[in-house]
Amino acid sequence: MQSFKNVELIKKSNIYFNGNVTSRTFIDTDGSKKSLGIMMVGEYLFGTAEAEIMEIIEGDVEVRLKGENEWKTYKSGSSFSVPANSSFDIKVKTISDYCCSYIK
Amino acid sequence: MQSFKNVELIKKSNIYFNGNVTSRTFIDTDGSKKSLGIMMVGEYLFGTAEAEIMEIIEGDVEVRLKGENEWKTYKSGSSFSVPANSSFDIKVKTISDYCCSYIK
Numbered sequence: 001m002q003s004f005k006n007v008e009l010i011k012k013s014n015i016y017f018n019g020n021v022t023s024r025t026f027i028d029t030d031g032s033k034k035s036l037g038i039m040m041v042g043e044y045l046f047g048t049a050e051a052e053i054m055e056i057i058e059g060d061v062e063v064r065l066k067g068e069n070e071w072k073t074y075k076s077g078s079s080f081s082v083p084a085n086s087s088f089d090i091k092v093k094t095i096s097d098y099c100c101s102y103i104k
Numbered sequence: 105m106q107s108f109k110n111v112e113l114i115k116k117s118n119i120y121f122n123g124n125v126t127s128r129t130f131i132d133t134d135g136s137k138k139s140l141g142i143m144m145v146g147e148y149l150f151g152t153a154e155a156e157i158m159e160i161i162e163g164d165v166e167v168r169l170k171g172e173n174e175w176k177t178y179k180s181g182s183s184f185s186v187p188a189n190s191s192f193d194i195k196v197k198t199i200s201d202y203c204c205s206y207i208k
Contacts, residue, residue, distance in 0.1 A: 002115055009108045009130055012161060012201060013142050019199045022142045024128055026113055038117050038126045057115060095123045097116065 004028060017044055023100070033102045039092045051084040051103040059096025064089045108132060121148055127204070137206045143196045155188040155207040163200025168193045 008027040014035065015022050021044060023037030039059070054063075056078055062071040063080055066087045074080055082088050084103075112131040118139065119126050125148060127141030143163070158167075160182055166175040167184055170191045178184055186192050188207075 004113045004115065006110050007113050009111050009113055009140070011105060011107055011140065011203065013140065015142070015199060015201075019142065019144050022126065024140055036113070036115065036117065036128055038119070038123065040123050057117075095119060097119075099115065 004034075017042070020044070032104070035100045037098050037100065039090070039096045039098065041092050041095060043089065043091050045087060045089050046082075047087045048082050048084055052082050053079055053101045053103065054082065055079040055099045055101070057097040057099055059098070060093040061096055062091040062093070108138075121146070124148070136208070139204045139206075141202050141204065143194070143200045143202065145196050145199065147193065147195050149191060149193050150186075151191045152186050152188055156186050157183055157205045157207065158186065159183040159203045159205075161201040161203055163202070164197040165200055166195040166197070 004026065006029050010025040013022055013024055020040040020042050021037060023035040025033060025035045028034055039061070056074045056076060058076045060073070060075050062073050064071045065082060071091070072080070108130065110133050114129040117126055117128055124144040124146050125141060127139040129137060129139045132138055143165070160178045160180060162180045164177070164179050166177050168175045169186060175195070176184070
């Protein structure tokens, strides 16, 4: 999918880690909340409230979910899931473009 | 306006200046092209193909249009216009969130 149609796009940006991670929230046609974001090269720890699916649209990252020892690599077109009320460490190797879908 | 409704949001991001300026393009309900972007602190030169209106949603920038000597300051909630086939210099003082509307 190259675009999301008939969505409601929130005007104000979300800025994390001094602007090294930024995103825009939108409400998809089915009412679900998603965000499109960009991560600059670096290492970040993200907490989750809702469960989420992170799709790496373009980029190269390594991810370690809370409670796991292993780092897994995700590149352009691949996705990983994170449980609710959890966290993950992410090492961003190249500027990475992502789509995060929040799961109720 | 806090959100744009019934828009088509392009999935892939636009990345400029090594990620220091990024944006997402969307097609508004009237068919016009707009983008929501973020500029990190720095100085940038932007060229325009189409004329555009730049709204600073949140931030603090100084702008000098091509052919002008004067720098003008724009803060949260203010806008400036740039002619087609022109350019402008911008000094971004704090991380700035913008909406760019392209004018046919």
